[in-house]
Structures are given as C-alpha cells and as structure tokens.
Amino acid sequence: MTALDKASPPRRTAFATACAARLTRLLLQSEATSPEKETLTNAIELLRADLRDSGETEVDWQALLDHVMTLLPGEDATWHDVKSLLDDSVAAVAYAIRTRLTGSSQEAAWSARKCYEYFDSVANQDFCRRGVEEPTDLMLLEHPETQKELRRQHDLLEVLKRTDMVTASRIIGTTTG
Template sequence: MTVLKYDEQALKQQLSAMPERSIVAFALCCSTRQLNAFEAYADKFLPEKREAARHIVESLWATIIFGENTPVMWSEQLAIVEETYPDEQDHWAPFHVYGGNALSSLIYTIRSLLASADVQEAAWAARIAYESADQAALRSLDKMRGSPEIEQLVVASDIVQRELHRQSDDLQSLAIDDPGVILHLKSLAMESRVLTLDEMLV
C-alpha cells in the first residue's frame, strides 16, 4: 500500500477543481467518520446533547444530496455545534480531545457550506480528521515527537494511513457531481470511523 502524507496545499488544489457540492461532501465525509468520537464524549459528559451532532450531520447529507436546504438555518446549526464544544482540560482527556475534534471538523464543514463550498474550510475539516489519527498513532507508539524517525512511524501507521486513503478515495469518487456517488459515500462514511473507541483510549 502506498504511504500517503497529508498535504493541505495539494488537497486545496484538488478541491478547487471539483464541483461545489462535491467539496462540501468531501468535508462531510471527514466529519461523519468522527461522529462516534463526539458521541463517546457525550455519553459520558453531555448525554442530553448526544443526538445533536448526528441530527446535524444527517441534515447536511440531505442538503447536499437532495438540495433540502431551506428548512435548515445553517448559521443556527453552526451556533449549536460551537456551543457544544468541550471545555479545555488541564490533563490528557481523550473523550474531550477527540470529541472536540469531531465538532471542529463539523464546524468547518458547515462553514464550507455557508461560504458556497469554501475549499479552505473543507481542507480544515479533513486536517482535523488527520490530526486525530496522528495523535492516536503517536500515543499508540508511546513515544514523544522530535525525531524524523518517529514522525515517519506515525505517518506510516495503520491508523493514519487508513484515514488518508479514505480521504484519497473520497476525492477520486467526488471528481464528478453525482448524487448517487454522494449517497454511496454517505453510507461508507456512516459505517467507518477515524478512530475506534479502543484507539481513542490508548
């Protein structure tokens, strides 16, 4: 398997050549794969908000697949996500970190939609997913950053490569504006995870 690296400039160039709906769909794929991380956080610390993110994600998919944009005031949905963001902790708190990352990615996705498929916002949604995988991979190695060798091990890890290859596959699939393709990617994203619960808790 080819070892991929996260390259934000190259990603933005690819996104710039894609249809607007595909750009938002790409960001949403990255956000959807992190939904379980927010739900794991909410289960322990914010159960009354557990369904909020999933409802917003489902509404986003309906918007880009079926054009159901009118019923949803996305600026209001954005405010809901921002208000749900976990408080910063003074110690390692995986549920807060990964749950917060999931919400950050969702915020960037909504902002991309609001800004008529802004490629920078979409790239940031993808970067957050990558950074979650990177953090979990580093912790699984039980090493500190600081050497090229450690960075190479992190990048080449199964956790990081799994997400980067999914992002690459999403980009290839979304090169054309096809609602059927987007619907298929939704199904894949809903079934996939940037991190499993075990990987979050390392």
C-alpha cells in the same frame, strides 16, 4: 490547485461532511455519554439531506453552526481520549457546515485535517504504548492509522469526482472504513 479547489462547492461539502461523519461515528461508538452526540448526528443528517435535496433543505445554517460551536469543550475540560475525539468531531462538523455556507475548499480541508489530527493522535498513543515517548512527525505520518486515513480521504475525493450528490449523500453514511 488541489483536488478540493477543483471540486464543486457541493462536492466540497460532501467531502467535509464525510470527514465529520467519520469522527462523529467514532464518538458514537465510544463509551462516553455525551449530549453532544445527538446534536452532531443531527447536523450530519441535515448536511446529508441538503446534498440529497440539491441545497434546498430549509435550515438556518448559521444558527446551526453557532450551536455546534458551543459544544467545543472548554479549556478547563479534563483532557482524555474522548475529549480529544469530541473536540475533533465538533470542529469537523463546524467546518463541514462552514463549507456548506461558503463553498470554501479551505473549510473542507480543515474538516479533513481534524480527521487526520485524530488519527495522528491515535498513532501517537500507539507509539507511547510501545515505549516510544516522542515519535517524530515522519513516524506519525507513516503509521498505519494515519496512512489509512489519508488513503480514505484520497479515495473519497476520487469517488466524489464521479458521482451525483444523491449518491454522495449515501456514501457519507458508509465512510467508517
């Protein structure tokens, strides 16, 4: 049984939301202008408010999820760093909303996975800049960026074990690390 399996549904939602918030913040800091940024930010804020309000926020979560899913870049979109970040951000937010809807540890894990995949791609780009065209999975796993993300996720789970949801909603706002 994993730490996410042991966590309560609100803590799973807090974890998934923190992962999604981290990617969304990176997207906001990027030079890209994108209408998706506002929708993703609003979704994160609704999830945070719901945690603060003990699940009493009046939101049609399914409608929000459906709207967020329309933001996924299409297959014909030009692939570049910002599209990758947008794709990972949208997916992580969608998984956070699904975690809120279902309480599923698997949905929370998928949100975390999108964070890991983004930092894995950052590591891959770093290796390519240094002339390593095909880094191994182990090289990518051991890269400082992916290790930093794995530590952030581990530390976040540890903090969430010991905190109330009001504090958790505040923590989500500080997970840029």
